[in-house]
Amino acid sequence: MNYREKSEKLEKMVEQMENDDLTLEEMVALYEKSTSLYKELEKDLSSLEQKVRILTDGMEKKEEDDESI
Secondary structure (H helix, E strand, O other): OOHHHHHHHHHHHHHHHHOOOOOHHHHHHHHHHHHHHHHHHHHHHHHHHHHHHHHHHHHHHHHHHHHOO
16 A cells, blocks of 8 residues: 555545544544554655655755756
């Protein structure tokens, strides 16, 4: 599942919990699953941010090298 799919799934879980049609046991189970999914999303986002930093730093270094020529 990609970031967008995970995010949409988490949104649906939150909507379900807000709906108040769940038993306490169902609510706790869904909360546990949503917490786990949230942690996955944080990890994915952190990884993507790191990739962007690497790319950005590489572009800035290339621009500096080009300017020194």
